[in-house]
Amino acid sequence: MLQNDLLLRACKREPVERTPVWFMRQAGRYLPEYRAVRKKVDFLTLCKTPDLAAEVTIQPVDLVGVDAAIIFSDILVIPEAMGMKLFVEEGKGGPRFETSIRTLADIQSLKIPDPNKELKFVMDALRVTREGLRGRVPLIGFSGAPWTLMAYMVEGKGSKDFVHAKDMIYSRPKEAHLLLQKLSDAVADYLCAQIDAGAHVAQIFDTWGGILAQDEFEEFSLRYIAQIVGRVKAKNVPVIIFCKGCGHSLEKIAAIGADVVGLDWTQDIGQARSLVGNSVALQGNLDPVALFSSPDSIRVLVKRILKKYGHGSGHVFNLGHGILPTTPVEHVKAFVNAVKEFSVEYHQ
C-alpha cells in the first residue's frame, strides 16, 4: 500500500535499499511555503484546522523529499485538552498557560481527555493527511513525554531551569507521580487514537528528560514512557522514543520496549549501536546547527554519521534535535540528498 515504506522497514531493522531520512520540525518556519500558510492563521489555529495542518505536514515531502511525514501539531495540545488555557505567541517567549499546576487540587482538577473529542482536530488532520499523501510515505503521530509536559504545566511556560517542576519532584514526589500518572494515561490514549486515525508510527518526545539527574530521569520520566510504550505496542506500529540529553541512560531507554531510540547530536551513533546491539533501531543524529554550514560540510558530516552507524538496516537518519527556523532551505535539501546518495553503499 505504501509506495515508500523505508521508514517502517528501518524501524523494524528489516533490509532497506538506503537509509530513510526525515527530521524533527520538518513542517516549519524554514520553509517559505509554511510561512505563507502561517501568514493567514496563527500557530494554534493552524494546529486546529485539519486541512491546513495536513497541507503543512505534506509540504516537506514534496519540497525537500523526506521519507516520512510527521503530523503538524504541538505537544502542548494535551495539557490544553486536560483543561489548561494555552497561548502560543511565537517570538514572544514561547508558549504559556493562563495558570500553572502547583497544588494537589490543581492536579486533581485535570481531566483525562477523550482524544476523539477534545483532540478530534488532530485525528481529523491525520485522516486528511493520509488522504493527501496517497500512500507516498508513512505518517508519524507524536506526543510529548509525561515529564516534558509536566515541566511546562508546573512552570506555566518554558523555562531554562524548571525550578517549580523540579521542586515538585524533589519536595513533593507523591504529587509529581500523581500528575505523571494522569499524563501517562492521557498520552497513551492520545497515541492509540492517532494510530487508529492513520498514523503508521508513533514518536514520544522527552525534550526535557536531559535536565534531570539520572535517578530522577528513571523515576519520573522513563518509567512513564515505558508504561505508554507498553500500551501503544498493542497497536502493532513502530514506536520511537527521543529523550534529548539522556545519552547517559541509553541502554535503559533501549530496554523499555520501543522499536527505535532517537539520539541527540552529542551522542556517538557508532558507540550507541555497539551498546544497544540489535535490540532497537537508532534515529539521528546530525547537529541541527550543522545545517548552517556549507553544503560541502554537511555532506562530510552526513557521511561521518553513516560510517559510524555502519552497514545494515536499523538506522533512521534525522537531526539530533528540531531544525532551527532560520536554516537555509538549500542546505536542508543538500542534507536530505546526501543521506539518499551516500547511504546506498551501507545497504548492499
Next chain:
Amino acid sequence: MLQNDLLLRACKREPVERTPVWFMRQAGRYLPEYRAVRKKVDFLTLCKTPDLAAEVTIQPVDLVGVDAAIIFSDILVIPEAMGMKLFVEEGKGGPRFETSIRTLADIQSLKIPDPNKELKFVMDALRVTREGLRGRVPLIGFSGAPWTLMAYMVEGKGSKDFVHAKDMIYSRPKEAHLLLQKLSDAVADYLCAQIDAGAHVAQIFDTWGGILAQDEFEEFSLRYIAQIVGRVKAKNVPVIIFCKGCGHSLEKIAAIGADVVGLDWTQDIGQARSLVGNSVALQGNLDPVALFSSPDSIRVLVKRILKKYGHGSGHVFNLGHGILPTTPVEHVKAFVNAVKEFSVEYHQ
C-alpha cells in the same frame, strides 16, 4: 600554613577527615552581602577593583562556611584583554562584545595579553584575597576553556545555539584552530600568572563543551584544554577541569592530566568513579535547582551523592553547575552543613 587544606588533599586523593565543599558562583547574587556591594558598583568594575573583588570572594567563606574561596572574576576578561570591548549588563541579555570575531583578519588582530599588565587587576585581587583569607582556606583561580571563550567571541554574545561559532568549526576549521591556539596560549599564561599571584588551585570551565558533537569536542575543545593543563601542571598545583554536558567523554577528559574532573548533575558520580578509577579526583555534583527544594530534600540528595561516591578521598563536593541567583541562602547553608555532617563517615 593553611588552616583548612581539605580541598588540596581531596584534589590529590590524600586522606581527609570529611569531604570538602565549595560551589561554582559562590560569590554571587544569592548573598545579600554581595548584592550590597553590587549596589555600589557595576559587575565589571567589581571585577576590576581588587579590594571589592577580594571582599566578595571571601564572603561565602564567612557566611556559608565553604572550604575554598574562588576569585571573583569573569571568564570574558580574557577576550577583553585580547582587544575586544566587553559590556556586561546583568538582566539585559548577559554579556556582549562591541564586535565579534568572524574573519581571519579578526583572529589575527587579537593579541596574547600579558596577564601581569592587561589582567593585573585579577592578580591584585588574588593577592588582596590571600591576605584577607589569612590562610583559612585555599584560593582557587580560574579561566574559561578556549572553546567556551571562542563561542562567545565568534557569536559576540551568549547564544542558545552558537550558530556562527559552530559554522567556523564546520566550514573553516583552520581558522577555528588558529583562534583556539591563540586562546590556549593566553589562558595558559593567565592561569600560570594566577598561581604566581597566590592561587592554590586552578579550574578551567568549559561551559559550552556540551553543545558540541563528541568528535568536535575532542578536536576543538579537549585538545586545547589538554595543552593548557600540560603547561599549568609545571606550577605544581591541582588543576580542575569542568566540561558541562560532556559526560559522554568522561574517560577522555580524565586522561589529559588534570587532578580533578568536575561533573554536572546529570552524571552519576558513582558510575563516574568506577569509570575513572583512581586516576583523578571527582568534583560535584548536586543539581543547583535542588537548592530550591526543602532543606530536608537537600539533605537526602547530599546523602545520595556521598553514598554514590562512597568511601575514601578524592571527592570535592560542589554543585553540578553555578548556583542560581535566586537561591535561598538558608538552603545553601543547609547544603554546606549537610556535606560537612554526613561526609565524615565516608572517611573513617
